[in-house]
Amino acid sequence: MGQRISKLNDDIALDHDLLKGPRHLTFDEKRILANRVMKKHGVGGVTLHWVNAISWFLLIFTGTALLSASYLQFAPDWYINMMDGIFGTRSAMLHFHIAVGVFWVTTLLLYGIFGYKNYLLDFIKHDLTIDKDDINWFPAKAKNLAGKLSHYQMPAQGTYNAGQKAYAVVVAFSTVTLVITGPIMAFHIGSTTIIQWAMMLHFVATMSVFAGVFVHVYMAALFPEERPAFFSMITGKVNELYAYLHHYKWWKEIKNEEHMFFAEELKKDGIHLPELEQCKNIKDHQAHVYNIEEK
Ligand code: HEM
Numbered sequence: 001m002g003q004r005i006s007k008l009n010d011d012i013a014l015d016h017d018l019l020k021g022p023r024h025l026t027f028d029e030k031r032i033l034a035n036r037v038m039k040k041h042g043v044g045g046v047t048l049h050w051v052n053a054i055s056w057f058l059l060i061f062t063g064t065a066l067l068s069a070s071y072l073q074f075a076p077d078w079y080i081n082m083m084d085g086i087f088g089t090r091s092a093m094l095h096f097h098i099a100v101g102v103f104w105v106t107t108l109l110l111y112g113i114f115g116y117k118n119y120l121l122d123f124i125k126h127d128l129t130i131d132k133d134d135i136n137w138f139p140a141k142a143k144n145l146a147g148k149l150s151h152y153q154m155p156a157q158g159t160y161n162a163g164q165k166a167y168a169v170v171v172a173f174s175t176v177t178l179v180i181t182g183p184i185m186a187f188h189i190g191s192t193t194i195i196q197w198a199m200m201l202h203f204v205a206t207m208s209v210f211a212g213v214f215v216h217v218y219m220a221a222l223f224p225e226e227r228p229a230f231f232s233m234i235t236g237k238v239n240e241l242y243a244y245l246h247h248y249k250w251w252k253e254i255k256n257e258e259h260m261f262f263a264e265e266l267k268k269d270g271i272h273l274p275e276l277e278q279c280k281n282i283k284d285h286q287a288h289v290y291n292i293e294e295k
Pocket residue numbers: 040049052053054056057159160163164165167168171209213216217220221229230231232233
């Protein structure tokens with residue numbers, strides 16, 4: 001027991017020191033953090049992401065081929081011919097597009113209705129809010145990519161970095177637009193003018209997500225530094241070294257939360273670890289994340 005407490009104490013002391021701000025880590029500190037994991041995404045979030053991503057790819061593959069009138073054509077002739085070959089007829093392709101769209105909208109609505117309180121509200125209020133560090137992140141990232149700024153000089157980021165937040169906002173607005181315009185076009189709801197406006201907005205919303213998806217996939221799946229984020233969209237977890245270096249504010253919140261939990265538990269056994277008890281941010285954090293009012 002004594003040995004376990006002193007090991008815990010060592011870990012807490014290290015965390016407590018690191019909580020004072022992102023700084024250059026020693027080799028040993030990196031090794032310790034690299035061997036610990038943190039939960040980043042729940043099963044609901046991971047499932048929604050991949051259902052959303054697969055639906056988007058299917059919708060974009062078919063949608064671009066459906067735009068074949070000369071004044072609307074976007075994809076090259078060979079691509080449209082290939083898609084015609086796969087589906088046989090244009091009408092089959094359109095029906096497939098509508099069926100995937102209905103499936104996609106249903107999944108989003110189910111997530112929105114049942115996950116509103118636990119997932120969606122938290123994502124909007126906690127993960128997407130923008131502060132000064134987010135605004136400063138864009139020029140800093142450009143310098144970082146050019147090799148002129150290290151991780152430790154970058155503005156500290158929360159659960160998502162500013163680039164990811166910006167893309168998430170584009171996806172959110174486009175999704176709402178598509179969920180409204182899709183049924184208008186598919187089921188011919190309203191006058192010809194309304195349907196024409198719906199077509200235009202449908203196209204603009206799709207293109208804004210399409211333009212960003214290349215950067216999103218490159219940064220999330222191919223960029224070596226972000227590799228742990230990619231695996232987090234499968235396992236739900238990231239290693240703490242990545243969290244510390246790339247999402248310091250989020251790492252800090254989770255550490256404060258963990259430490260407060262430990263402190264409460266240890267207190268019940270009459271054990272006091274002063275460094276644990278110094279982590280007082282949990283109330284702000286809970287009030288912020290879970291809407292718990294301080295009494
Ligand atoms: C092969 C395709 C894709 C891959 C590999 C991929 C990968 C990822 C990963 C790894 C994350 C988590 C980032 C983190 O936790 O730090 C993420 C988040 C996210 N993805 Fe994807 N994604 C793909 C397709 C898409 C598509 C098609 C969309 C939307 C149309 C999308 C929208 C989002 C959004 C909104 C988030 C949350 C915030 C953000 O990172 O922007 N993803 N994705």
